[in-house]
Amino acid sequence: MEAKPYLKEILLKRDLISSFDQYPFHIPAIKNLSSLQFHPDVTFIIGENGSGKSTLIEAIALNMGFGIEGGTKNVQVQTHNNASPLSGYLTGVKSFKKPVDYYFLRAESYYNVATYMEEISDEEKFEKYYGVKSLHQCSHGESFMVTLTKKLKGNGLYIFDEPEAALSPSRQLAALSAINNLVNANSQFIIATHSPILLAYPNATIYQLDETGIKKVKYEETEHFMVTKYFLNNYKEMTGILFDN
Template sequence: MTTAPILRRLGADPGGPPPSADWSAAIPAVAQVLRDGWDLSAVTVLVGDNGSGKSTLVEACALAVGTGPEGGSRGSEFSTRPTESDLWRRLVAERSPGATRRAFFLRAETAHAFYTYLEDNPGMRPEPVFHEMSHGESFLALVGDRMKKPGLYLLDEPESALSFHGCLALLAHLHALVASGSQVILSTHSPVLAALPGAQIWELGEWGMRRSAWEDLELVRAWRGFLDDPARYLRHVLDDAPA
């Protein structure tokens, strides 16, 4: 039996601010979502080069369901410096009837400050203390501590802290969450995390966003080519580097 995703679609809000009011509308993937809407599945993975809109869309999903833009659960007040796009204000989040409202957002670039936020608030103080762990260990510990029960889990480039085996451990945890009825929305540059079983993969670029099979991703082809012959790749990179 297939469980309906908690967040099933994002679409433009006819009553929201005009697209020209926010810089994100110039990103092709964002413009496509505003024009056509975006249907989500139980596992949605976004891949693409830097600046393609992955983090912007995951952030918009997180804000649309009430989490903090820099991470946390619904209602989180954690914020260091507001830089988020207003895209979420121009979207309508369509939830499945009766779906849980539990949600958690893990944003790699703000995780260190998020640990401090947790430690400074006695009611949320974690055990163990994340700051006393390595970068990768703290990520996996946070996932294990905050992503347990069925809910909507959003992750923005979590591989930044993880080794190959750490990525495999995270993939296994996310797969188990989905099997228990959770929904995962993930942006990544990791071919390991992009291989999350059952994922609907969206490849973002100058064309906007398109569905793709894992083996057809430019991300996968590039890594395969490099691992097959690193010297060939490095020759081009180093020859083109300024003296």
């Protein structure tokens, strides 16, 4: 019997929601949500800004016991209190076996988590877990990669919100390889992203959030793939149109 996916599915407790006209339940992707099943290896959540993908990924993470700003489950940093109430209306369907490792990587608050970890850890212990003496002595992208390649140990459930934010294209390729190494080490990823590079992970489940709700799509059907491919193949024409040249 396969242990993965550690998080099999989330269910929205629709009967407890008093109004679907209020935030965040008025967002089409949430309004039309009943359940969402996850791939044993990698599930992507994509959509335009405002489609609800970060709201959904945040709610999944909070429902699983992570702090709002990310890190391990032991990190409960909170420099702001703007979480939506969505997490309280979700039920997670889990595997018979718990993951050994957990991490919620959230690009927008990663700096706060890194600061907290350095404050509570002695230098020797910190270097043991991260492979560096300080994440703040690394660039933003380098610190992301340190977390991905050193901190995460495998047999884990990892939830990422826009991890590509600090990564160059070549570092995104390196991140893709690191993700695959962790998948091969019995890990599961749920990732909200805009990156056409990360989305290329083979056989992943991709959920697209839009004004009609949530639907499963193939990589080649995503706007990320189509727009990027067309632009790279026709960049002179596209920039001419954009700049009215």
